[in-house]
Amino acid sequence: MKLSRRIPRCRSVKFAPFAIASLFVFTNVTGIFFSPALAPVVIASSVAETIPLDIPTSLDPKLDLIIYRAGESEGVDPRFIHAVIQQESKYETRAISPAGAQGLMQLMPATAKRFGCDDVTDPESNIKAGTKYLSWLLKRFEGNVELALAGYNAGEGAVDKYKGIPPYKETQNYVIKITANYGKTFHPVLSPADAKIAFHLAPNPAPAIRAEFE
Secondary structure, eight states: OOOOOOOOOOSOGGGHHHHHHHHHHHHHHHOSSSSTTTSOOOOOSSOOEEEETTSOOOSOHHHHHHHHHHHHHHTOOHHHHHHHHHHHTTTOTTOBOTTOOBTTTTBOHHHHHHTTOSOTTSHHHHHHHHHHHHHHHHHHTTTBHHHHHHHHHHOHHHHHHHTSSOSOHHHHHHHHHHHHHHTOSBOOOOOHHHHHHHTTOOSSOOTTEEEEOO
């Protein structure tokens, strides 16, 4: 008698889910196929940076990070930079004043050139230059926030001339509003490393901070 060799076949796909589930359990228990050595490796495409929660936000994470980094680099409190930008442009990248000041930190052409800003419409370039100017003014006026702001608005020459805040209504209101928003009248002049400690800028991720990504 001739015996036929038959290969068993599934008659229906209804057993497929059960087979797949069984394979999954088997491979996870035994470690076959899904061992750490064979597991897919996920590489982060960007490095997370952190910003203290008490620092204001522009509602644009990338812009917040630019401000934060500029402050770290120049030893200027990012909270102070935010207060200036809020008053100057309300975070409008292409803001232009009647006097010709441009960008987020409303730089006049001469000031932009003086502090290395080649494109006032570029947020990073504008903020870096504006922060360098703020840092320079704070050093010049020994950490006096009101005089630094008066210099930023009316020019340091006007502050020298009047030996204080110039008697210009615009400048006086400008100083009052930003000082109230920032909440301080003195900003210590420190190195970037010391400023990071003084202004409680977190160098490493921590639970009580807002994470921002590039």
